[in-house]
Amino acid sequence: MSTPPPPMPQTAAPDWQAAPGSPYPTYTSPIPVVRTHLGHALASEWTKIKSVRSTLWTLGVFALLVLGIGTLTGLIVSSSESDVGGESPLALGFFGLLLGTMCIITLGVLTTASEYGTGMIRTTMVACPSRGRVLLAKALVFFVLAFVVTLVCASLVGFLHVAMLEGNNAGDPSGEEWLKGTLGVSLYLALLGTLSLAIGSIIRHSAGAITIMIGAVLAPLVIALFMFSSSLQDVQQALFEYSIPNQMSIFYANSLSESGPSGWDPLWIMLVATAAALAGAFVLQERRDV
């Protein structure tokens, strides 16, 4: 491949003291020109995400929370010699993952918003004027990273709990329960993180976007807790059922209520929300000044 000669405007320059040689000398780089595509952006984003410490810290704290809290709850239950009555031991993994969402949200927001905060985004956009490609690459790299890390942690905690709670009359989790407790919840968390990434790209401010996302996770549940009036009962019910912690608990079949989303529903809800936020981020990014 060789450099296509840059098209030169034909307007004759008036009385310009031309540089020696041709009126418009050109420079051709010896480095071969490659037509860039999404793969290049993915490689670049992978380099970026692994070369900042915040990735290591947030994911490290995430693993610590999930594994640590999982181990602790397992120890408490197994040492109490109580009878869990044939329930799935996987449900104990919920608490660690619930706290871990904070780390995933933070990392998701930082992946986009920190570029705006540091000004790096301008360098990136100059290197790749296809803005959508950059955002897509960010979202994909982050999604895969968050999914893999969550899957590993959730699976480890699952095995741990099954082994620890053998003496407490815990049931043997079915294949579906395993699938939801590992794959399902990991996809859900990775999507939640990608939603945060899209919000980070829209808000372009790390602290603001993290606050919004933590509010989105906690506020519905907290508000619903204080809805004592009976006329608000339906609202309270909906807030409970569709709050993100409750949606997560559905993967462990211990929802707050019998009605509302069930099975794999939370995943589809989160998928739609993430897709909508990403679409908004794409549109805004195309239009806005960087």
Next chain:
Amino acid sequence: MIEAVGLTKRYGDKTAVYNLSFQVRPGAVTGFLGPNGSGKSTTMRMILGLDNPSAGQVTIGGYPYRKLPNAPRQVGALLDAKAVHGGRSARSHLLSLAQLSGIPARRVDEVLGVVGLHEVAGRRSKGFSLGMGQRLGIAAALLGDPQVLLFDEPVNGLDPEGILWVRNLMKALAAEGRTVFVSSHLMSEMALTADHLIVIGRGQLLADMSVTDFISANSADFARVRTPDTEPQQREKLSAAITEAGGHVLPEQDGGLRVTGLPLPRISDIAHDADVRLWELSPHQASLEEAYMRMTQGAVDYRSTTDQKAGLQQPLPPGAQPPMPVPGQGQPGWYAPPPPQQGGQPFPAPQAVPVQAPAGPYGGAVPAPGAPAPNPYAQPAPQAPQAPPAPAPAAPPVPPTAPAADLTKPEDAR
């Protein structure tokens, strides 16, 4: 080749760039000058497709930046030395950019060597000094070995060795046939580096010409003529002859004459015809800095005022003279008149300059000094903090040595 046509950018009701048209050609270093807030960086961002113009367009090689094929291989830019993630090492930063642009990874070490950062390549850029940050930004610009290069204030924070290096780098890049567009505040630096100048003020084009043309068009090149001190009537005679021939004469305090508007040989001829002996006939060319000051004085947005310390100072004892202010403090249009001696006559207004800048929307009428000129971008003039609000923002105390009548106040064409 960068080409801007009618480029305009508005942020709300503030116009940052208005109707800017220029071309930046290959094979030369083009300097981009203007006071703070004149729209240089905004223009650079529009060239790079980061900001969308409100009107007009700017193209590189015929394409708007965001439609340019292989953009990072055709254009490299240093916009802002701080536009990196401080937590990332220099090498990782450049590697991510190389990967994004489809540039081989070994090129990263090459450019790190070029800018002299290979020894700190593994360090996080947060700990870099301003100069090291500039070098990293220059490395990023050179990464794609591009045909067009833009540098926004590249020598900020560099040591003298680094400044020399950047200067030679710019010239070498241009000599290879590349387009090099450099903004800077350092006039001495631009005088040495740039071949061509584009000057803007308040977002509008003030000049687009070669450096030498710019200096002679915007500075008071003058000839100093001295007649024998012993015969003052010869001086009068010569003054009259020169004025008659179309030159402008200004007496200097020590008996010399400043002549503008006539070439040196002509002055000599006139003196000879008038039968006047000359003791001195010497050319004086102003610096780029002076030319720039003269041109942009009406377009400066942020100007310091005299620190009056009103009400805070002890009253002067009767009869004491207030201290002489240092020239340049709080005086509009303080650009130094060519300085032969203290307390000399103020230098004439730019109408005495032989060639007026062709593209100067500010070069028009000269209203009374101190009169606030009508300004379409009317915004509260930034004032240095003062104890009492100054009654008239454009009327700082004019010290005795101030050039009294030579203020080309901004008079916008619209």
